Amino acid sequence: MSAPEAAAKPEVHKGLEGVIASETTISEVDGKNCQLIYRGYHIDELVGRTTYEEVSYLLLFGALPARGQLADWTTQLEAHRTLEPEILAFLRSLPRRSSSMARLRSAISLLGVHDPDGDSDELDTMRRQSVRVIAKTVSLVATIARLEAGQEPLPPKRGLSQAATFLYLLHGREADALEVQALDAYFVLLAEHGLNASTFAARTVMGTKSDYYSAITAAIGTLKGPLHGAANSKAMEMLEEIGTPDNVVGYVQKTLADHKRFMGFGHRVYKGADPRAKHLRALAEQLGRAHQDLKWFDISTKLQEAVWQAKQLYINVDFYSASLLHYLNIPTPLFTAMFACARMAGWSANILEQASDNRLIRPLASYVGPRDLRFVPLDQRR
Numbered sequence: 559m560s561a562p563e564a565a566a567k568p569e570v571h572k573g574l575e576g577v578i579a580s581e582t583t584i585s586e587v588d589g590k591n592c593q594l595i596y597r598g599y600h601i602d603e604l605v606g607r608t609t610y611e612e613v614s615y616l617l618l619f620g621a622l623p624a625r626g627q628l629a630d631w632t633t634q635l636e637a638h639r640t641l642e643p644e645i646l647a648f649l650r651s652l653p654r655r656s657s658s659m660a661r662l663r664s665a666i667s668l669l670g671v672h673d674p675d676g677d678s679d680e681l682d683t684m685r686r687q688s689v690r691v692i693a694k695t696v697s698l699v700a701t702i703a704r705l706e707a708g709q710e711p712l713p714p715k716r717g718l719s720q721a722a723t724f725l726y727l728l729h730g731r732e733a734d735a736l737e738v739q740a741l742d743a744y745f746v747l748l749a750e751h752g753l754n755a756s757t758f759a760a761r762t763v764m765g766t767k768s769d770y771y772s773a774i775t776a777a778i779g780t781l782k783g784p785l786h787g788a789a790n791s792k793a794m795e796m797l798e799e800i801g802t803p804d805n806v807v808g809y810v811q812k813t814l815a816d817h818k819r820f821m822g823f824g825h826r827v828y829k830g831a832d833p834r835a836k837h838l839r840a841l842a843e844q845l846g847r848a849h850q851d852l853k854w855f856d857i858s859t860k861l862q863e864a865v866w867q868a869k870q871l872y873i874n875v876d877f878y879s880a881s882l883l884h885y886l887n888i889p890t891p892l893f894t895a896m897f898a899c900a901r902m903a904g905w906s907a908n909i910l911e912q913a914s915d916n917r918l919i920r921p922l923a924s925y926v927g928p929r930d931l932r933f934v935p936l937d938q939r940r
């Protein structure tokens with residue numbers, strides 16, 4: 559390529575890396591300083607001190623709720639958790655071989671079809687839809703899991719939090735305080751994370767003035783990929799494949815020799831430690847101790863160390879999510895849907911923010927294919 563041609567070549571940001579596509583007041587993902595801030599609060603301030611109910615309110619409305627606001631918000635969430643008969647019938651009709659994320663994606667789409675305002679792009683309507691969908695997602699995911707296991711779905715119980723409801727609906731018994739606390743903290747830590755792939759997908763859909771349910775459906779489809787949300791279940795499969803702490807070093811060597819990736823390691827934005835990981839690690843350890851089963855935690859810590867020694871890669875949010883969710887007796891194929899339960903608040907806040915100051919999202923592509931081709935009739939093509 560000649561010098562003028564090279565100079566004229568537009569700069570391409572593959573994967574939109576480093577591109578700032580919007581302003582936001584919802585969260586800051588500070589990759590350089592490895593910090594995550596929700597509406598002005600560092601996550602270290604929130605985790606262990608706030609519930610998912612408080613944090614979802616914070617993300618959606620911009621401030622932590624006062625006592626009365628929290629009571630009202632909690633009541634609204636409780637009121638929406640029950641699944642309507644048509645949704646239950648739909649979930650029962652789905653083939654067993656379909657993944658939990660595919661079922662969740664389809665169920666959210668169906669919620670939109672049954673909502674008389676499903677095609678609306680009005681802010682007030684979408685705020686109501688956010689409460690409805692945040693509340694229902696825990697019921698949907700637990701119901702998907704019970705049906706997969708051949709168990710009858712349960713109706714939600716009054717007086718339980720989002721996290722406690724999920725564990726009750728999945729296991730058919732009320733979880734103990736530590737289990738609820740761990741899942742609640744997991745939901746808080748994964749509630750929001752800037753313009754990640756699934757949130758960007760949701761905002762792109764909303765940017766066309768489509769509707770809330772379409773945006774959430776797109777986000778779920780995006781989260782489903784192993785380079786994004788499905789890394790948590792892949793990380794658990796990796797721990798299971800390793801099987802015992804003694805196998806860690808051999809696994810690392812083989813993975814490097816095969817040029818494969820370590821799931822739950824690396825991040826596009828954080829250039830150091832993912833600020834969520836230390837909290838998840840502490841919770842996984844607490845659960846492991848409580849269950850007198852530190853095997854998964856021990857494999858994880860040894861793997862974290864060995865991958866660091868071999869490749870200086872940091873763990874990301876998905877790494878200790880794996881053992882944490884496993885210790886809560888949540889089946890591995892459900893892990894990515896657990897991520898979706900948490901992220902529903904962040905997606906909803908971003909959809910509302912996009913709609914309140916909208917501009918169609920429409921990047922450009924630099925065409926590098928052939929030019930000036932001449933048309934060839936069908937019977938002359940080879």
Ligand code: ACO
Nearest residue numbers: 784785786787789818819820821822823824825826874876
């Ligand atoms: N295992 C092994 N090597 C890795 C990993 C990993 N998990 N992550 C990055 N690298 C290496 C790459 O091989 C590459 O090395 P090279 O330059 O020698 O070829 C270098 O680090 C940069 O990797 P990229 O893929 O260019 O980085 P990118 O920013 O595109 O990728 C990603 C980020 C997709 C998260 C990547 O780290 C990855 O594939 N991780 C595993 C999957 C995962 O855990 N995803 C969850 C991310 S968090 C979330 O979405 C919730």
